[in-house]
Amino acid sequence: MSGDHFQNENQVDCGSRVNDSHKHRDKHKEHKLKDHKKDKERDKSKHSNNDYKDSSDKKHREKEKIRHKDGSADKHKEKRKEEKIKDGKIKKEKENGFGSSMHVKSEPEDLYHAPKHEKSLKRERDDDDVEFKSKKIKTEDDKKAKKRKHEDVKVKPKGKVKKEVADGKKKAKKEPEEKWKWWEEERATDGSKWKFLEHKGPVFAPPYEPLPSRVKFYYDGKQMKLSPEAEEVATFFAKMLDHEYTTKDIFRKNFFKDWRKEMNSEEKSKITDLNKCDFNEMAEFFKAQSEARKSKTKEEKLKLKEENERLLQEYGFCIMDNHRERIANFRIEPPGLFRGRGDHPKMGMLKRRIRPKDIIINCSKDSKHPEPPPGTKWKEVRHDNKVTWLVSWTENIQGSIKYIMLNPSSRIKGEKDWQKYETARRLKKCVDRIRNQYRDDWKSKEMRIRQRAVALYFIDKLALRAGNEKEEGETADTVGCCSLRVEHIKLSPEKDGQEFVVEFDFLGKDSIRYYNQVPVEKRVFKNLQLFMENKEPDDDLFDRLNTTVLNKHLQELMEGLTAKVFRTYNASITLQQQLKQLTNSEDNIPAKILSYNRANRAVAILCNHQRAAPKTFEKSMQNLQTKIDAKKDQLSDAKRELKSAKADAKVRRDEKTKKSVETKKKAVERIEEQLMKLEVQATDREENKQIALGTSKLNYLDPRISVAWCKKWGVPVEKIYNKTQREKFAWALDMAEEDYEF
């Protein structure tokens, strides 16, 4: 973990008082009362929950976490199968893009567009300016420009570099495409997220296609024709048949209940027992269908691909403040059976199909509004520029709102991301003060302050999540720091030769198990004992604390500080430190990358980012080993040849043999390098078996640290960030120099 912490550790308290604890005891009980009732309920689910699958294999770390057993087996697949069928439909007019009148011009002074850069040879910018001044509808020229833009965007992503170069010279159109550097522009200060927004609305899930009549459903051994409504829901179940969770009671119960709601009265009276339903023919049909899809010819596949691309071009972009920006998720989630993660009480419920009348559109008043499909209406069209979403609807399982928003490469997401790291850097400047303060607060007379201080210590030291309260029975039973319960920690005055050990064992976000044994300072330990006194296992550990209270306090310590900033800060600072520590200047590039990955891994472990070991892990390790062995053989052959060439050269001493020695020497070196690369790869893969690097890379690590590292050591940034990631972090690639310090 972050080296920063270590210093704390050593200043181990000076004289913790065992007792001051007692005087505060009294206060807390009453607060607890509130949750007793829910505690009861919780019990049930909890118990079934608690046996974690024991994962033996954890290598380099003592932390081990595994999704809790109940959840683990079944958790994965389940949903999206149905979407295989889709694709074809939803076509609308072909006219592409945004032909509409664009932008309103109204906001003149508008910081956003003030191009401060002289360097603006970029076409986009030029366009902007034109549009900007002439608040009008697009002219033909504009249209053309737009179109070009489309092409550019398209070509870029897929075209290889060389191609681009070629294209570039054939038309001037290439360079104007120069990426927009939004980070060089002013940011709005009035809380508005945009001035102009135009888009085409969402792409709906394709309508249900009834099964061919040869595919039968049987109830109690007898064939039965289902109504289309009931049949559709049945197919959702059929598609999941080979997954374990279709065998789970809750899943089956929820499914059956919702399925019956879709049945007509005849079906309802006949079909009363899920166990008597035979979905096998349906399941077979879908399997065959996906086989068929795979074996499609090239042409067919190409056609599908083109169709997809067309849809992307039409619906996958919006115009926001004079720039064409990619939308993240323009397709509406198809209907299906809900499968939450972990032990979710709602698993198996029917996730309803979303229709136009469920949809709220958000766009500029003066944009061309998206059209609902013929014969339908939107629920609402609003013009709220204080938010970033384009489309929203309410989902029926939890009643939460879902949104269509922009891609991470967009200005609006990028700015926010950048800002997030700037906040974390501000924390860096005052973290010592804050740490001193919470250490002081461990001694407070007030229970709530002690709790707050201990919780904050965990959040800082262990990078725990804040732990908002959740609605009981609506979701899987998971916790974060503030919502830890007594049963989630175990105290040992002495364990494995260490004093004051706290053992954490709980399910966190996504029901991923957090397991860790941590020696803490005596004062923390004593406080925990105090917090746990007279409580039941399922009582809150921090009964006087919640995330709102904590964040309010943090806000006072530093503007913009919330619990999650600590995670960002500790992740980024850890990366920076680890890179410094692990990178060897004389290493070659692959070895340096291994060091990078190890630094990244340290962060992933800190943040508890796990993954199930890939199903094919063993095999792929084996394959790699085979390659390595082959390479070793090749190496010894090459060495032998070199030797004999040398011997030869000694005798003959002519130019030709000398040359030959040189060549062979080169060959040996090349093979050695290849071998080393493979070995590094094997090490990296092995170490990464159950650790997911992506999440921290994408969400917690200030990209400028990585960019600076690449520059410093001459590692191509493409080795660290793939294309998508480079797009997301374009701001960082552009601005970070080798001396960047987080």
Added chain:
DNA sequence: ATCGATACTTAGCATTGGGGTT
């Protein structure tokens, strides 16, 4: 203080795509 609504970030797994291999 608590609740419910809202908006936005973070998360892991499933599927896909496209390059390499046979």
Added chain:
DNA sequence: AACCCCAATGCTAAGTATCGAT
């Protein structure tokens, strides 16, 4: 050309955080 493999992408659930009403 079929197949294999893994990185990249897609998907959407599950978090965090804040606000305004009660």
